[in-house]
Amino acid sequence: MARGRSGLLRYARNDEVLDLRPLADIAEEYAFLDADDRYRLLIELGRELDEMPAALQTDATLVRGCSASVWVYPTEAGGQLHFLADSNAAITKGIVALVIAAVQNQPAAEVAVMDVAAALEPFDLKNQLSSNRTQGVPNMIALVKEHAARIAASQGR
Helix, strand or coil, X not given: CEECCCCCEEEEECCEXXXXXXXXXXXXXXXXXXXXXXXXHHHHHHHHCCCCCHHHCCHXXXXXXXXXXXXXXXXXXXXXXXXXXXXXXXXXXXXXHHHXXXXXCCEXXXXXXXXXXXXXXXHCHHHHCCHHHHCXXXXXXXXXXXXXXXXXXXXXX
16 A cells, blocks of 8 residues: 555555545546446446455445445554445445445544435435445445444544
């Protein structure tokens, strides 16, 4: 892990260094796309997630209520949250990436009180995707915020 010129954390995957895209940049691109291209963008975002080791894909990291299997694992370094996440479905993994992009590398105390659902409103997921694909989003947000609150409390914040 290293900081890039933009100040964003950069991650190496298979000798390729990737910047995490800010949610606002994703939303701007998403707004100009038709439905098919939005699906393609979600799939691309899912591929950009940091690889989550199989050993972390356990019942303890499984998000309940999702139609596909979704795993979310929190880490913290230097007061910033970092989430590893994965799904066994490509579009669902892209939705996971949107949630993660909203909170990635933010202070735990800020994420604990953040309105993540409001941050995702520009994507209008309920009207863009089937309810089957979006039903687990509130549970995923709740899990992320729960992890953030627990980490913030352990930091005394």
